[in-house]
Amino acid sequence: MSIASSSSSLQALRGSLRPSATCRRALNIEFKPFRPVDDAALEPRPPRPSTPTFFTGRPAYHTAISELETALLSAQQSLRSAHIYPLPSTLPTPQPPRAAWHPAPVLSNLLGTQLKTNAHRRILDLLNELHALRHVAALSEQAGVENVLDGVLARYEREERGGVEGGKKAAEVDEWGRAYGMGRRKESSARVWIVPSPSGRRLLDAHSEGEAVATVEEGEGEVQAEILVNHVPIAIHFPKITDRETVLRPLRLSGLIGAFNVFALARGGGTSGQAGAVGLALARALVVMRSETEEVLQRDGALMRDTRMVERKKTGSAKARKKYAWVKR
Structure with missing residues (x-):
């Protein structure tokens, strides 16, 4: 009995002397005083895109398309509120003077991208619609709409437009009678x-x-x-x-x-x-x-070009329209 009591007392003594888990955890924590974060030490935030079309791959082109479409809708709304647009079907459609736009290479440099046929055609369609509305605004004495459209289209118009607006120079007999x-x-x-x-x-x-x-x-x-x-x-x-x-x-x-x-x-x-x-x-x-x-x-019809061209050969066919003979086996 004495041996058992002595062993239990020794275990109790050892347990009291052994450090607890809370004590070990408290000893491992280092005290750090609070210091406010210095804003100058942070890395600068990368600049944000200036336009939502930045991620399209051709931001300048899509920005130009958006600006032209916005100007077109705004001009239509202004003329519609003045009861001018759309024109009555009984009136003849006014033909605006011929516009002189920059050629495709100049527009490509202006927009910072190589314009393909479809992209160039889309630009020209919008420009022609705006030009027609500008002519309608000029005829109806809507100076405000006309001035706004002048500012939008000035970027895409040639500076020297006399020869283009007047059409092609009429051919004449030269000095040798030819x-x-x-x-x-x-x-x-x-x-x-x-x-x-x-x-x-x-x-x-x-x-x-x-x-x-x-x-x-x-x-x-x-x-x-x-x-x-x-x-x-x-x-x-x-x-x-x-x-x-x-x-x-x-x-x-x-x-x-x-x-x-x-x-x-x-x-x-x-x-x-x-x-x-x-x-x-x-x-x-x-x-x-x-x-x-x-x-x-x-x-x-002798003055008109014959636009017919050779029809191309199709895949799976002998020629342009000739088909291979059907074989059962």
Whole structure:
């Protein structure tokens, strides 16, 4: 009994001398006095984007689109509140003067990104709508709306706009008596110069005020003229009769075959494409030389470019439209 009591007393003594968990935890904690944080010691916050379109990849372009759309809606609302817009359907649509916008390369530098076709077209559509509203505001004497639109569009307009607003410079006969025309067809392009032929001058002098075109009187003899394509006669450059008739069609329609010497330079494409290009260029040169032929040539469509192109081959097909024969096995 004495041994058991002595062992228990020793254990109790050891337990009292052993440090508790709270004591160990208190000894491990270091006291740190509170010190206010110095703002100068913190790293500066990175600058925030100046526009919400920063994360689009093309912030300048999208910002410009947003500004133009906002200006368009604001102008429409102002004109609508003045009971001007939209215009009544009974009134003819006013045609604004031709605008002169910066070309695509200049707009690309202005917006800091390479403008593709769709992006450039979207910019031009908005600019044309704003330009039309500016014209409506000017006609309706809404000076406030007109001034606001002037400020928006001034960034995109050319400084020297006289030649553009006035349209293309009218072609004229040069000092050597030549008329020039240019035409395109498919992948071909052609330039044509025409001058009155020596034997065909009487045909041109025979033109009277009551006639649409000049004609050759009977018994005057055959009128001879020279037609060169790429420095060779037309019969050598275009062996096919159909190609030669395509070139001569404007002269036949106007009744001026033999009245002019024709010099043509054709490049690119095949024979049919070059024939169409030369014919179009010749028709345009005829209008420069004889303005009275424009009506008959315009009615025939000889002054309009044929926009048809070669249709591309499709994947899984033999040619553009030809399909492979169906095989059962």
